[in-house]
Amino acid sequence: MSHKLLVRRAAVLGAGVMGAQIAAHLTNAGVDTVLFDLPAKDGPADGIVLKAIANLGKLSPAPLAGKALAEAITPANYETGLDQLKDCDLIIEAIAERMDWKQDLYKKIAPFVPAHAVLASNTSGLGINTLAEVLPEELRHRFCGVHFFNPPRYMHLAELIPARTTDATVLEGLETFLTTALGKGVVHAKDTPNFIxxxxxxxxxxxxxxxxxxxxxxxxxxxxxxxxxxxxxxxxxxxxxxxxxxxxxxxxxxxxxxxxxxxxxxxxxxxxxxxxxxxxxxxxxxxxxxxxxxxxxxxxxxxxxxxxxxxxxxxxxxxxxxxxxxxxxxxxxxxxxxxxxxxxxxxxxxxxxxxxxxxxxxxxxxxxxxxxxxxxxxxxxxxxxxxxxxxxxxxxxxxxxxxxxxxxxxxxxxxxxxxxxxxxxxxxxxxxxxxxxxxxxxxPRSSLPVYKRQRFPDPVLGEKFAQGETVFENDGLRMWHDGDGIAVVGFKTKMNTVSDAVLDGLQEAVGRAERDFAGLVIWQHREPFSAGADLAGALGALQAEKLDLFEAMVANFQATSQRIKYSLVPVVAAVRGLALGGGCEFQMHSAKTVAHLESYIGLVEAGVGLLPAGGGLKELAVRASAAAGPGGDVFAELKKTFETVAMAKVSNSALNAKELGLLRGTDRIAFNAFELLHIAKAEARGLAEAGYRPPLPARRIAVAGDVGIATFKMLLVNMLEGRFVSEYDFEIAERIATVLCGGNLDRGALVDEEWLLKLERKHFVELAQQEKTQARIAHMLKTGKPLRN
Missing domain, CATH: 1.10.1040.50 (N-(1-d-carboxylethyl)-l-norvaline Dehydrogenase; domain 2)
Incomplete structure (x- = not known):
């Protein structure tokens, strides 16, 4: 028998707080979902569900990974909508914790449940065996308890509770689906009150x-x-x-x-x-x-x-x-x-x-x-x-x-x-x-095939997982492999920040990967992916007035990003948690990014009085030129990401990072953090097997030029007058606009990457010397919060 549960369409019964959020998370995962509740007494019959869907946008933390996903949830009610159950593969009941209500609902839906569908109750403590008693014989082996924790998008735990009649293959299929598709950690509980x-x-x-x-x-x-x-x-x-x-x-x-x-x-x-x-x-x-x-x-x-x-x-x-x-x-x-x-x-x-x-x-x-x-x-x-x-x-x-x-x-x-x-x-x-x-x-742990996707599961005390064979390491990072042709590199710094040793180490790692491996994955043993440049080190160099040292560090950062981009083997970034500043720039330069759903990605340099200078602005300009096409409107493309950078926005999900233009449409989103490495390696292997070549150097990048800069400045003046930004924020944003638009050139002028990188460096180093920027950096290091001066 197969361990697979094929879920094309799912239904959630009950549009209360939990039901609506479970439907939201199924939708995050790309599952076509119908959400049911009682028919409304007045107004449209699906009114209760429509209200619940509208409410999803107001909850914090957000149940939906992208605002537009709310429209993907299909509303239905138990009077007129039960026919919709006939094409559902998974039905999750999440109504109020009353045994009699749940049992009545089961009797009502049973005739509409297809012969292969799995029915699960998201109860937090009612007896699964008692619930199963009212089900027709042929449905009992496809019924169990699945208890999501609140909020279901963020809590890793899902308790799986079999009834005495539940078929083992049904459980295995559901466990596999919960783990990979919804990103859950599944624990089997016995049918006792409140479970584990x-x-x-x-x-x-x-x-x-x-x-x-x-x-x-x-x-x-x-x-x-x-x-x-x-x-x-x-x-x-x-x-x-x-x-x-x-x-x-x-x-x-x-x-x-x-x-x-x-x-x-x-x-x-x-x-x-x-x-x-x-x-x-x-x-x-x-x-x-x-x-x-x-x-x-x-x-x-x-x-x-x-x-x-x-x-x-x-x-x-x-x-x-x-x-x-x-x-x-x-x-x-x-x-x-x-x-x-x-x-x-x-x-x-x-x-x-x-x-x-x-x-x-x-x-x-x-x-x-x-x-x-x-x-x-x-x-x-x-x-x-x-x-x-x-x-x-x-x-x-x-x-x-x-x-x-x-x-x-x-x-x-x-x-x-x-x-x-x-x-x-x-x-x-x-x-x-x-x-x-x-x-x-x-x-031992479960031998279900899905767990082979977890190279490093969440360990309990006393568990050790082999660390792989070291290729090389320095003070900043370690490069290792498992003998499968794909090398992995992970940082050793606090918050995985980017130090000189990390920069030098990454360049070395790319070189070794090109020689000895089919691909390279940048993956951290634990969150975050990277909190960005080592600010303390940078501030030290500035205060000691070692400008040439500081400028060399910026140039080395850019060189590292370019080394990643033009590597002869695919470099895949495996992102989870924070990927800020330089961390965001590294993944922008990778051949592909695999981001865990809970990835908080941002070019946040403006918050510390700087601008992205690890190739981030250059890369946005390159992408805008490519998206606009020959003779196209480059400014319109830049406008989509300018605010993201100028306001130092951070995505609240990997999906939102795509909306903000910080991830590419082709980048992958992974739901289970413990499967991230497996998926990133598979992507690297796939690219290598398809005969990967890096992109050709971008030598004809169309820029928005002086007209673009002037147009951005008009937007900024309005924000300044409306007190949305401080005078200093205005200056930083103006410099960001200048770099994005390629400097004071004619609109549509053609430049190369080196031109844009030089602009980044120039404005970065000039900002870094300002008193207000140094105050912002010091404040961030001390409090962890941005200073608006």
């Missing part, structure tokens, strides 16, 4: 709530402790609850209370009084403007339980506790937390202890392996380590002993004993696999 992610994640929140009260801490204090200091998102615990919605939180807690009567921690599955009081008042968190936190003018206030009122949110993590959390050795860190008398440290130990206890106790009933639990929490909640990884890193046996002592002393939230396997082991993750209580053995 929310079962452990919500318990973690409940234990934090319990211990917040126990140790008398403030909500803001707890958020200061349970965010980045623990390798968790900035929104930590209570702020996350506000974002999710306090009503949603209460609903999930109630689900746990109703469906898990025998859980030893059942007593804690209830919303605290303060939560019920906020909900009763309509303070549901971010969506209503007030919850646990509230914004008053520019200030943030937080609920104070003792005062029964809001107070300034100013309580922080204690310096002595921060010192403990900053310790590099996890064993030492946990020992110090446990022995410290500080209430914040005791609070943290208690939260970890109860989380570890709960996770170990329930591992056997909720998941196949400890890996599934850790990945679910990392991918669904944004933690850098899952609970079992944290425990194992801190010393499995020692921590297990401490937990057992606390249970015996009545300190832990529940008195249930740790499972018998816990003290017998030294940990749950090793190179050969992760622990499965059911098999009492370490199980």
């Amino acid at each position: 992610g929310n079962r452990i994640g919500v318990f973690s929140i409940l234990s934090v709530i319990h211990h917040t009260r126990q140790f008398g801490l403030g909500f803001d204090e707890v958020d200061a402790l349970t965010g980045p200091l623990l390798g968790r998102p900035k929104s930590a615990t209570y702020r996350t609850s506000d974002v999710v919605g306090l009503d949603t939180m209460a609903h999930v807690i109630k689900t746990m209370a109703d469906t898990l009567p025998d859980d030893p921690w059942h007593a804690y599955f209830q919303s605290p009084d303060w939560l019920q009081a906020l909900i009763a008042k309509g303070a549901l968190g971010q969506k209503t403007g007030a919850g646990i936190f509230r914004k008053v003018g520019k200030d943030i206030v937080v609920l104070d339980l003792e005062k029964q009122d809001y107070r300034a949110a100013d309580r922080a993590a204690a310096p002595e506790v921060v010192e403990i959390l900053k310790l590099k050795n996890p064993a030492e860190k946990f020992a110090k937390l446990r022995e410290s008398q500080h209430p914040q440290a005791q609070f943290l130990w208690a939260c970890f202890r109860d989380l570890f206890h709960y996770s170990a106790f329930h591992l056997a009933d909720i998941a196949d392996t400890a890996r599934d639990v850790d990945l679910a929490i990392r991918w669904g909640y944004g933690w850098t380590q899952g609970p079992f990884e944290s425990w194992q890193a801190a010393g499995w046996k020692q921590v297990a002993q401490w937990i057992a002592e606390d249970i015996a002393a009545g300190k832990s939230m529940a008195g249930a004993a740790l499972p018998a396997w816990v003290p017998e082991r030294d940990g749950v993750h090793a190179a050969e696999g992760s622990y499965s209580p059911a098999k009492n053995a370490l199980l």
